[in-house]
Amino acid sequence: MIDAQGNNLIFLLCAPRSGSSLATVMLQNHSKVFATQEMWYLMSLYDLKNNPLRPYGGMGIIKQFYNAIVPNEVFEQACRSFSLQIYNGLLQGSGADLVVDKSPRYYYILEFLDKLFPQSKRIWLIRNPFSILSSYKKVYADSHEGFNLADELYNPQFNIKMTDLTAGMFRYYDYFSESHPLAYRLFYEQMVSKPEEEMHKLCTFLGISYEQGIEKYGNPVNSVKSDMFYSMGVGDPLLANHTEPHLNSIHNWKEVLQKNEVEMYGRVLGARLFHQLGYSEQLAEAEKWVGVKFDDEPDQELLQLRTTQLAEVTGCKWQAKYRMQSEKAGIQTEPDVIHNASVDSQVFQLQTTLRALEMRLENSYLEQKRLRKQLDTIRNKVNLVKSLIPFGHRITHWASDHLIHRRRKP
Structure with a gap:
């Protein structure tokens, strides 16, 4: 069961195209873990306070109600109660004890996650940024959505994929910048090269015993859970082409990306990010290939543009350099909220x-x-x-x- 503090709840957080579908399909193969491909619904709860266009109108009334009439603590309690109903409802009949919510764009609501479930465990899946860019290009270039970094990276029009690759990356980087007992760093390259060893360590962090063979997701332990996982039809469309982790995607960024794309993205992120994430070797390889030495600092102007755009489009407000909160928040139960209001x-x-x-x-x-x-x-x-x-x-x-x-x- 998930409790009001978030015990037994796991958030798998990363920039999109970091390999989260692969990590999730291996975790959900464990008998004590329930996971679907992606949920995203906490963003919908958060957006109740914002002002999206609704077919029935009343945008001003709705914004006034949630932001002026309903106190923040009451709103958060209501979101927490609803979420507990959802998460614990998913556990019913599954035999699992833990829920994994894998939603890469939760970088949008990190402050909200900390307030709702301060004792939830958070896994940060880290991948070489050039490989992330390569995965974007590989998946979207030939789709109806399209992907052209040269045209889109500096385009002043809002683009969620460009926000993922810039502001989203740094949101997670800042959030996990300090060690935390409830946070775990999982590196994509190690996960695919030594999957059994990495699953052992990850299970230890989650407080469950490793089960033999969970990394071989092509042989599901629980077919009902596995069928539900694939029925979502989201996440990595190439995942079903394999039955266990492979090394094909570690180095293919050099074949998928062009020199100008590597140079543009390297300049935007800056060298410091690569060094501090442990990708100095890959950065040096990229700099040698394109013949450019990247500055340590990222393109702050572009990062600010993407952050401002997202705020304008969604109404969200971020704390600059926000880090995962260390203190245990005091969560009130629903009767306490009512009692305090009546005092x-x-x-x-x-x-x-x-x-x-x-x-x-x-x-x-x-x-x-x-x-x-x-x-x-x-x-x-x-x-x-x-x-x-x-x-x-x-x-x-x-x-x-x-x-x-x-x-x-x-």
Whole structure:
């Protein structure tokens, strides 16, 4: 069972295309672990407070309700209760004790994860960034989505894949930058080269005994769990081509990527990231191939652009350089929340009213800014038209004179 602190819950976190589907399919082959390919639903809960377009309208009302009327602690408690129903519901009838939630884009809600389930265990799956880029290109280049790094990396338009490869990478890098008893670093290259050994160590971290052969996912221990895993139809579409880990994808970035792609991505990430993740050798190989020495620092301007874009599109707010929280959060049970609210209902109501008024004031300010911008745009158009009027008059006189002269000719 998953409890309110997050015990027995595991988050598998990494940049997309890092090999998380492979790690998950081996873990779910353990009799005590339940995992599907990807869930992502915690992002949907988090987004209740934001302002997405809904077919039934009421965007302003919904935003006002969740951000002004409902206190943060009540909202978090409600999300926690719902999540526990989901996670524990998945465990029913499976015989498993642990749930793995593998959702690579949870870099979007790391602060939210820490608040909801502070005692959950978190696995950081790390892979050579050039291999991650190679996997993106291999999977998406020939699909309807397409993938062209040269066109998309610096394109000012929002692109979630470019956010994955830039801001998302550094979000996880910062989050796991300090050692933590509930965090585990799993390296893709070691996982595929020594799968049995790595599964042994990972099981120890999770507090379960290693079961022989779990890394050979082509021979599932529990066919029901395995069928559910593959039924999701998401994650790595190439996973089903093999029955156990292989080494084919460790070095193929040199065959898949072009020199200009390696140079562009190396400049964006900076050399320090490769060194601190343990990929100095791969970085040196890339620098020798493209003939460029990468700066230590990443392209901060591009990282900030992608972070700002995601915030504008989603309404999310990140803490800069956010790290996994070390302290054990005090999680209240649902009756405690109700009791505390009733202890001083007057203060509660006044605080709620204050938040509502602050939201209305903020919305009013934003509306004024929007109207001012619209007014400035119209004024500029008016001034442009006015500036063209004298020229228009000259054209009119010229045309009139021309016609008069033509009529006078015999």
